[in-house]
Amino acid sequence: MSTFWSLYVIAIVVFNLVGCAVLLLANSRLSAEEARRDTTGHVFDGIEERNQPLPRWWLFLFVGTLLFSAAYLVLYPGLGNFAGTLSWTSEGQWQQEVDLATSESEPLFREYAKVPMEELIRYPEALAVGGRLFANHCAICHGSDARGARGYPNLTDNDWLYGGSPVAIKESIAKGRRGTMPPMMALIGNTDRDVRDMAIYVQSLSNPAMRDNTGYADAISRARPKFAMCAACHGNDATGNPLFGAPNLTDRIWLHSPRLADIETLIREGRNSHMPAHDHILSPEQIHVLASYVYSLSQPASPEE
Amino acid sequence: MTQRERIPVQQVPAATGTALYARREPIQVRHVTGLYQRLRDIGMGGSLGLYFLLPWVQYDGRQAVLFDLPQRRFDIFGLSFWPQDFLFLAWALMLAAFALFFFTVLAGRVYCGYVCPQTTWTRLFSAIERWSEGDRHQRQKLAAAPWSLNKLWRRAAKHSGWLAVAVATGLTFVGYFTPVRELVPAFFAGHVGGWALFWIGFFTIATYGNAGFMREQVCLYMCPYARFQSVMFDADTLIVSYDAGRGEPRRRGVRKDNGTTSAGDCIDCNLCVQVCPTGIDIRDGLQYACITCAACIDACDDVMQRVSRPTGLIRYTTGHALAGARQTLLRPRLIGYGIVLVVLSVLFVWQLVDRVPLQLDVLRDRHQLYRVTSDGFVENSYRLEVLNKSQTPQRYRLTLEGPDVLTMIAAPIEFAMPGGTHRALPVTVRFDPYQDPPASHSIWFRVQSLDDPTLEVRHESRFITPQ
Numbered sequence: 001m002s003t004f005w006s007l008y009v010i011a012i013v014v015f016n017l018v019g020c021a022v023l024l025l026a027n028s029r030l031s032a033e034e035a036r037r038d039t040t041g042h043v044f045d046g047i048e049e050r051n052q053p054l055p056r057w058w059l060f061l062f063v064g065t066l067l068f069s070a071a072y073l074v075l076y077p078g079l080g081n082f083a084g085t086l087s088w089t090s091e092g093q094w095q096q097e098v099d100l101a102t103s104e105s106e107p108l109f110r111e112y113a114k115v116p117m118e119e120l121i122r123y124p125e126a127l128a129v130g131g132r133l134f135a136n137h138c139a140i141c142h143g144s145d146a147r148g149a150r151g152y153p154n155l156t157d158n159d160w161l162y163g164g165s166p167v168a169i170k171e172s173i174a175k176g177r178r179g180t181m182p183p184m185m186a187l188i189g190n191t192d193r194d195v196r197d198m199a200i201y202v203q204s205l206s207n208p209a210m211r212d213n214t215g216y217a218d219a220i221s222r223a224r225p226k227f228a229m230c231a232a233c234h235g236n237d238a239t240g241n242p243l244f245g246a247p248n249l250t251d252r253i254w255l256h257s258p259r260l261a262d263i264e265t266l267i268r269e270g271r272n273s274h275m276p277a278h279d280h281i282l283s284p285e286q287i288h289v290l291a292s293y294v295y296s297l298s299q300p301a302s303p304e305e
Numbered sequence: 306m307t308q309r310e311r312i313p314v315q316q317v318p319a320a321t322g323t324a325l326y327a328r329r330e331p332i333q334v335r336h337v338t339g340l341y342q343r344l345r346d347i348g349m350g351g352s353l354g355l356y357f358l359l360p361w362v363q364y365d366g367r368q369a370v371l372f373d374l375p376q377r378r379f380d381i382f383g384l385s386f387w388p389q390d391f392l393f394l395a396w397a398l399m400l401a402a403f404a405l406f407f408f409t410v411l412a413g414r415v416y417c418g419y420v421c422p423q424t425t426w427t428r429l430f431s432a433i434e435r436w437s438e439g440d441r442h443q444r445q446k447l448a449a450a451p452w453s454l455n456k457l458w459r460r461a462a463k464h465s466g467w468l469a470v471a472v473a474t475g476l477t478f479v480g481y482f483t484p485v486r487e488l489v490p491a492f493f494a495g496h497v498g499g500w501a502l503f504w505i506g507f508f509t510i511a512t513y514g515n516a517g518f519m520r521e522q523v524c525l526y527m528c529p530y531a532r533f534q535s536v537m538f539d540a541d542t543l544i545v546s547y548d549a550g551r552g553e554p555r556r557r558g559v560r561k562d563n564g565t566t567s568a569g570d571c572i573d574c575n576l577c578v579q580v581c582p583t584g585i586d587i588r589d590g591l592q593y594a595c596i597t598c599a600a601c602i603d604a605c606d607d608v609m610q611r612v613s614r615p616t617g618l619i620r621y622t623t624g625h626a627l628a629g630a631r632q633t634l635l636r637p638r639l640i641g642y643g644i645v646l647v648v649l650s651v652l653f654v655w656q657l658v659d660r661v662p663l664q665l666d667v668l669r670d671r672h673q674l675y676r677v678t679s680d681g682f683v684e685n686s687y688r689l690e691v692l693n694k695s696q697t698p699q700r701y702r703l704t705l706e707g708p709d710v711l712t713m714i715a716a717p718i719e720f721a722m723p724g725g726t727h728r729a730l731p732v733t734v735r736f737d738p739y740q741d742p743p744a745s746h747s748i749w750f751r752v753q754s755l756d757d758p759t760l761e762v763r764h765e766s767r768f769i770t771p772q
Contacts, residue, residue, distance in 0.1 A: 028325050051325065057522070131729065135731075143673065143731075145733045147684065149673050
């Protein structure tokens with residue numbers, strides 16, 4: 001608020017407060033003339049308002065509210081830019097409540113953090129806490145059931161782009177992940193046919209039946225040598241590399257889509273995937289509990305009643 | 306017989322004018338006994354007893370009535386109410402409102418005179434006042450007297466008595482919200498938490514102030530009921546009224562002439578004014594300040610007996626009866642309020658009996674309508690919020706009702722929950738598109754207790770497939 005508007009607000013507030021006080025005190029007595037008639041001088045439809053005095057404590061209540069307002073305006077913000085002598089802010093109050101909640105939950109998280117993740121997944125209470133963290137921070141992309149969506153990995157299977165060990169999961173949550181598949185069209189021949197050949201070959205990696213289909217044989221044999229360009233990340237055997245988050249192309253789990261046209265687009269244009277880092281949102285202890293929950297999802301004997 | 310003449314009084318106004326606010330005139334109420342005061346004692350004894358004893362009642366090993374705000378749970382004799390049951394509070398308030406309307410139309414302000422907390426505590430405080438300072442004239446004398454040892458100890462006794470009752474009231478009030486069996490020992494041992502102490506203090510001061518000092522001021526200037534009860538009154542409503550036809554013209558002294566004079570039955574003893582807790586003169590007619598406590602009836606009946614006149618100069622009557630007109634108990638308004646009251650009561654009880662202490666909410670996943678998995682399945686994900694509102698642990702079974710091609714995965718089909726807990730279940734429902742042409746369906750999630758099959762809830766949701 002600029003100084004002008006601040007002064008403007010202050011003027012309005014003070015005017016109103018003083019106005020109320022003047023109105024109250026100026027009207028608390030009848031004039032000598034009115035007192036003689038014992039009426040307030042108000043006439044409505046020919047009916048005169050008699051003076052039926054209110055109890056005096058009522059006047060004191062009015063005065064009390066005025067004093068309260070004045071004290072409030074000194075202590076709390078209300079007069080333009082003046083912050084009040086208590087320096088109260090709604091954000092500060094929110095921060096106080098956050099700090100209180102944190103201080104109450106911190107010991108619990110500290111206890112959980114002492115337990116290795118492999119063991120923590122046998123604590124139903126810890127998993128319930130982790131489940132709530134998941135619902136708040138992860139479910140918007142990975143789904144409330146953690147089964148992902150197109151472009152967002154399913155966390156309940158045993159297929160992991162960056163590895164499914166407790167350490168790797170923790171790292172993914174804390175630091176985030178940045179998966180980069182560069183556009184490969186120029187490197188494998190630059191024609192639409194080259195792209196299509198490669199897409200067919202990639203599809204056949206996870207679908208051996210295609211290799212026996214004579215219709216695909218030419219395309220596969222043309223593309224096979226060029227796969228060397230892809231092997232840098234996906235490996236010679238196309239089983240991927242958790243170091244770069246390069247997916248295994250020989251299984252039937254597809255992050256984006258198994259459709260030929262979609263694979264072609266991917267080869268042509270590449271793709272950048274981004275899992276945001278959470279270490280500035282969650283404490284290391286919270287990440288420990290959350291990672292345990294995620295880890296538990298893909299464990300065969302998850303401890304469920 | 307000399308007719309007493311009234312000397313016309315001319316109020317001389319001060320030169321500076323008159324205040325629109327007046328100092329409160331203290332009312333010293335005279336003690337009165339009689340039939341209606343006994344009835345009031347019974348009504349007040351009942352409500353005071355209920356108020357002070359109810360928190361101490363145990364049910365099923367726990368406090369029978371406990372409004373646990375931090376846990377957001379109200380326990381009332383084995384029934385637990387949750388924020389989701391807020392509707393019951395609305396029902397209860399509506400019931401209370403219509404009961405008030407009904408009884409006001411029927412019998413006037415019986416609530417005010419017989420069970421209102423303001424009346425009840427004021428009467429209790431008045432009794433303490435009477436024990437320590439004596440009745441009306443003694444109190445008036447004491448108030449006018451200069452400070453002396455006698456005045457000091459009587460006043461001290463009165464205020465200590467008031468404070469003791471006020472503290473007990475505050476303590477009991479907080480005892481409805483936090484276990485009273487721990488609160489009271491903790492209070493006297495001096496280690497009660499800050500907020501509990503604040504509220505005990507608040508209700509102590511409020512009781513002390515309201516019942517000790519504010520008294521009729523609450524009825525006259527603060528109570529909204531005093532202001533709107535007049536719209537519910539009609540000529541057949543039971544009111545406390547002075548029979549002006551019989552009483553006027555009033556004249557002091559015992560009637561010895563066997564009705565040959567023109568004087569009415571009212572001997573102008575003013576006792577009806579002296580016993581009135583709101584300080585009104587009932588002979589001025591029906592007034593909003595009358596709380597129908599019937600103290601004036603008891604006082605007047607007593608006097609009438611003493612002067613050998615029939616009682617009932619001031620009595621419970623109706624406008625029509627006073628005017629000699631026909632009385633009708635059944636009026637459209639009364640019948641209307643009565644019907645609403647009965648319907649609401651039946652609905653309330655039915656809802657209470659029919660209530661299932663189990664709640665299920667289904668939230669569809671927010672950011673995707675459906676997903677197609679890499680192996681061709683169509684999946685929808687949901688978050689099921691299950692709330693065990695009973696006080697005992699339960700085992701539940703979750704089932705899905707819908708087309709056969711839908712199956713539920715990734716959900717614990719059977720699960721246990723302790724009493725009064727909440728649990729979120731992520732659930733996936735999948736559909737095999739090879740089995741059936743894709744279409745969207747209504748589905749129902751059903752949660753049933755394995756221990757008590759009558760505990761069952763169903764919630765509808767929707768399964769969405771690509772079109």
